[in-house]
Amino acid sequence: MKTLVCITFAACGLAAPIAAFAVPPSAPLTRAQVQVELMRLEKAGYTPSAGDEADYPANIQAAEAKVAAERAKQLSVTRSDSSPAALVQ
Template identity: 60%
Template sequence: MKSDSMNRLVDQPLRALVIAGAVLMVTSASVYAQTASEPASRQVTRAEVQHELEELEAVGYSPSQGDDADYPADIQAAEAKVAAKHQAERNAVTGTIQTGQTALTP
């Protein structure tokens, strides 16, 4: 008789743990499924990275300086120069001039 009551004492909490574990697995799977549906970012190719580095070096950035104290500022400045160069190229193609002011429309 003691074994019957002991089985109930062990069996009920064990059953509750199994149910709780199953519920946790189901809810965590649905959370993962929701986050997985976000669009994945496009992977950059090696050639694109090399081209970007060449552009940065062309405007004065030198990655060979190692642990430079000006590291974040110097690469950001080079990136700004490259962005300005690209904007100037786009403006030349479209025939517009960027003056920093908005043009008045008649």
């Protein structure tokens, strides 16, 4: 029983550093990436210069939802264009 406990602790001790590196930390966004995202939100209807702070959360959330829907639509079109069935026809 004592050996089993020692082996279990040793295995956990060896696996912990591997688990720490399993998910790389996300890199901070660059200025260009932030500007592109802001342009997408503005195209979706968000106006940061409007100064309407009462509707701020709802406005940006609506714009983010529109951007996410556009990305999903583009992704589905891209996937359907590259599917094997589309290539056969």
